[in-house]
Amino acid sequence: MSSSISWVTSRNPDAGNVFAIAGVVIKEMYRRKDFYVLLTLIVVITLMLASVGIFNDDRIVRYIKDGCLLLIWLSSLVIAITTAARQIPAERESRTIFPLLAKPVGRGEFVVGKFLGCWLACGMALVAFYFFFGMVAASREHTLPFLAYFQAIWLHWMCLGIVVALVLLGSVVFTAPSSNATICFIVVLGIMFAGGHLNEIALEMRGFRGAVVYAIYYAIPHLEWYENVRELIIHNWGLIDWLYWGGATIYAALYMGLLLGCAWLVFQRRKLTL
Amino acid sequence: MNTVVEIHDLRVEYRSRELGQRSKLAVDGLNLQVQSGEVFGFLGPNGAGKTTTMNVLLGFVSASAGSASIFGVDVREPIARQRIGYLPELTYYYKFLNAEELLRFYARIFRIPRAERDRRIDAVLKLVDLDAVRKRLIKTYSKGMQQRVGLAQALINNPDLLILDEPTSGLDPLGRMKVRGIIQRLKEEGKTVFFSSHELGEVETVCDRVAILHEGKLRVEGRVSDLLQQYQCNLEHVFLNIVGYKP
Numbered sequence: 001m002s003s004s005i006s007w008v009t010s011r012n013p014d015a016g017n018v019f020a021i022a023g024v025v026i027k028e029m030y031r032r033k034d035f036y037v038l039l040t041l042i043v044v045i046t047l048m049l050a051s052v053g054i055f056n057d058d059r060i061v062r063y064i065k066d067g068c069l070l071l072i073w074l075s076s077l078v079i080a081i082t083t084a085a086r087q088i089p090a091e092r093e094s095r096t097i098f099p100l101l102a103k104p105v106g107r108g109e110f111v112v113g114k115f116l117g118c119w120l121a122c123g124m125a126l127v128a129f130y131f132f133f134g135m136v137a138a139s140r141e142h143t144l145p146f147l148a149y150f151q152a153i154w155l156h157w158m159c160l161g162i163v164v165a166l167v168l169l170g171s172v173v174f175t176a177p178s179s180n181a182t183i184c185f186i187v188v189l190g191i192m193f194a195g196g197h198l199n200e201i202a203l204e205m206r207g208f209r210g211a212v213v214y215a216i217y218y219a220i221p222h223l224e225w226y227e228n229v230r231e232l233i234i235h236n237w238g239l240i241d242w243l244y245w246g247g248a249t250i251y252a253a254l255y256m257g258l259l260l261g262c263a264w265l266v267f268q269r270r271k272l273t274l
Numbered sequence: 275m276n277t278v279v280e281i282h283d284l285r286v287e288y289r290s291r292e293l294g295q296r297s298k299l300a301v302d303g304l305n306l307q308v309q310s311g312e313v314f315g316f317l318g319p320n321g322a323g324k325t326t327t328m329n330v331l332l333g334f335v336s337a338s339a340g341s342a343s344i345f346g347v348d349v350r351e352p353i354a355r356q357r358i359g360y361l362p363e364l365t366y367y368y369k370f371l372n373a374e375e376l377l378r379f380y381a382r383i384f385r386i387p388r389a390e391r392d393r394r395i396d397a398v399l400k401l402v403d404l405d406a407v408r409k410r411l412i413k414t415y416s417k418g419m420q421q422r423v424g425l426a427q428a429l430i431n432n433p434d435l436l437i438l439d440e441p442t443s444g445l446d447p448l449g450r451m452k453v454r455g456i457i458q459r460l461k462e463e464g465k466t467v468f469f470s471s472h473e474l475g476e477v478e479t480v481c482d483r484v485a486i487l488h489e490g491k492l493r494v495e496g497r498v499s500d501l502l503q504q505y506q507c508n509l510e511h512v513f514l515n516i517v518g519y520k521p
Contacts, residue, residue: 020382024368031370094366099427102332102360102437103383104352271288272334273326 017109018116021100025117026124029083035125038075042129045071046136061140065234068136072129073156073227077188079125080160084118084167085181088267097272108264115168115260122160126153145233151240152233158252159226163188165259166221172267188223196224221255278435278466279308279331283340286326286490300326302490304340308468308483310434313461315477315498316470318487319517324470325363327487328439331468332360344435356384359433363440365424369413373404373423376412377430384431398426401456418449425456436460438469442476454480478502478509488517 029035046068052060088111091097101110130153138144167184174180198217202210225248232240284304289297301323308314318324329335330342333349347354367376374395381391399405402422407415412423421444428436441457442450450473457467457480471477477484478498485495493516494501498509505512 016385017383020379024371024379027375028368028370094369095362095364096366096368098332098334098362099360099365099367099380099424100383101334102355102358102362103380103431104354104356105383106352271336273329 014109017105018113021105021110021113022117022120025083025087025114026121029079029121029125034082035079035128038078039125039128039132042068042071042075043132046132050136050140061137062234064140065133065137066230068133069230069234072126072133073230075129076122076126076156076160077163077185080118080122080163081167081181081184081188083121084114084164085171085177085184087114087118087168088171089175089177089180092272101272107268111168111172111260111264111267115164115256115263118164118168119157119161122164123157126157126160141236145236145238148233148236148239151245152229155226155229155240155245155248155252158249159223162221162223162252162255162259165256165263169259169263169266172263172270191220191223192227193224195220195222221252226252276310277307277346278310278312279306279314279342279344279468280346281306281327281331281340281342284327284330284337284342285339286323286330286335287338299490301330301487304487304490304492306485306492306495308435308466310466311461311464312482313457313467313480314469315481315484316468316487317472317474317477317484317513318470321489322487323490324487325439328437328470331437332358357431357434359428359431359436361424361428361436361438361441363443365420367412367420367423367427369411372409372411373399373415373426374408376423377426380427380430386431394430394432398429401429402426403452418445421445421449421453425453433465435466435468438467440471441469442471442473450476474508474510474513484509486513486516493517 046064049064049067088097091100097110101107130149134144134149163184166187167180170180170184171177174183195217198213198220202213202217204210205213229240231237281304284301284306285299286301287297287299304323304327306327316324316327326335330337331344331349333352333355336350342349344354345357368379371379377395377398378391381394386394395408396405399408402425404419404422404426407419412420415423421441425441428438436457438457442453445453454476457469460467461480467480481498483495483497484501486493494512496504501512502509505515507515
């Protein structure tokens with residue numbers, strides 16, 4: 001039978017579908033108000049902090065940078081988690097997933113497209129946030145350590161990649177986006193605050209419980225490593241060794257791949273019923 | 275004539291998640307063939323297994339047993355969906371996109387070249403009378419307009435097979451007439467249309483053949499004209515007779 005469609009003769013999984021799906025996620029982000037609200041909040045709070053001049057103390061700059069970066073980290077986590085948590089459940093709830101998956105789109109392409117869209121959207125938000133941060137810091141310190149900022153943005157973005165992949169995995173396991181977002185917030189903040197100390201806790205424990213805590217320590221993605229980069233640019237401690245920077249990038253990529261692989265496996269087995 | 279849709283001994287079972295509940299047999303040993311150029315009506319009361327069968331054809335649900343293919347390709351392969359257009363019963367699309375952006379997105383998925391893409395978008399928007407509002411966000415559309423966007427996205431790849439799940443459900447008489455007109459036009463173009471509907475008068479008008487499903491099993495399959503002659507009544511009465519309705 002001759003097909004009326006002459007432009008496709010065979011089909012393998014490819015990047016075209018992934019980028020098309022990612023494009024829709026990015027459009028959604030810039031047409032929603034979340035990002036603009038968070039950016040405005042960062043600007044207003046940072047300018048308020050900057051307006052407090054205490055005896056021309058140079059440490060005040062660090063205090064402003066610390067406050068601004070903390071807001072940037074929190075805002076980026078909010079954007080990453082809320083955007084990723086609603087993607088697949090919202091597609092199912094609004095039934096937009098059905099016309100989409102009725103097209104030649106594999107479920108793997110769908111999951112990766114959603115991931116890429118969220119991750120790129122987070123990257124775009126980070127560029128805007130750090131641009132403002134750079135302007136504030138440069139206006140006080142009269143210097144702009146471009147490479148250090150590049151390393152910081154990059155590693156921050158890598159960290160968000162792990163978070164987005166984790167949340168997407170959560171969104172195919174948990175039905176409600178709100179419960180998924182809450183659980184992921186707790187897990188991510190838990191890793192950031194306590195993840196680095198789990199080995200010390202395990203040392204104090206004996207036997208099976210200690211082994212379990214050790215296992216958790218080695219299994220979790222150590223997001224706190226990425227968050228610590230914040231300190232480097234607050235105190236202008238210079239560049240991270242590029243070898244460590246590359247290692248941290250590969251570490252993040254491995255976790256992203258692992259989490260996305262799990263998300264695909266779970267989603268692949270899901271029955272989608274109208 | 276070539277076989278477009280082929281379903282062989284299809285069985286779909288839904289496992290119950292609740293303890294003590296037995297699994298539900300949604301489709302039981304279904305055999306069906308749809309030939310090229312046919313308008314095929316897929317009928318049955320609610321819960322008969324129509325939507326489940328469509329879900330299998332579209333790859334949303336895996337068959338517990340049996341097989342299904344479209345254009346000879348196993349429905350589990352994404353490529354099987356390259357030459358089909360699908361309109362779900364309830365159409366919701368990305369509300370933050372306008373009609374043109376939505377169609378562009380779907381056209382990209384079908385890898386339609388850019389020049390062809392623009393031509394197709396213009397053509398389908400004109401066909402469904404949405405050309406004038408193509409730049410308006412979908413969230414501002416009425417229900418009828420959203421249904422027409424749905425039809426437009428189903429036609430964007432100039433499909434050889436259209437799967438329509440109750441395409442006129444919830445539409446006003448004018449909207450129904452338009453959709454019916456489009457189905458008729460597609461039939462004249464030689465397209466294959468596989469659609470489910472509860473509007474039996476409509477089915478009688480546009481379909482060449484029908485299949486009636488009841489409790490997951492195929493009860494009747496045949497040409498509309500043959501069924502009307504055999505039962506000596508209209509399709510609605512044939513349907514009621516087959517599903518065992520007694521007033």
